[in-house]
Amino acid sequence: MPKMKTNSGAKKRFTLTGTGKIKRKHAFKRHILTKKTTKQKRNLTHDALVANVDEKNVKAMLCLR
Numbered sequence: 001m002p003k004m005k006t007n008s009g010a011k012k013r014f015t016l017t018g019t020g021k022i023k024r025k026h027a028f029k030r031h032i033l034t035k036k037t038t039k040q041k042r043n044l045t046h047d048a049l050v051a052n053v054d055e056k057n058v059k060a061m062l063c064l065r
Helices: 008-013 037-044 050-063
Strands: 020-022
Touching: 020 050
Parallel strands: none
Antiparallel strands: none
16 A cells, blocks of 8 residues: 655645644735735734634545544
């Protein structure tokens, strides 16, 4: 059986926390920022956690299970 390959895009986008949850960045913070409010941009700065529904798929891409 060959080794499992980690998804290259996923390993750049997700990090594992100490408790086993998966951290992610918010979308919509890269460009076209002039029409977004300061509050909206500030709130997009903080990291978020991957939803429980998606966690199984992300862990499979990262070869964590």
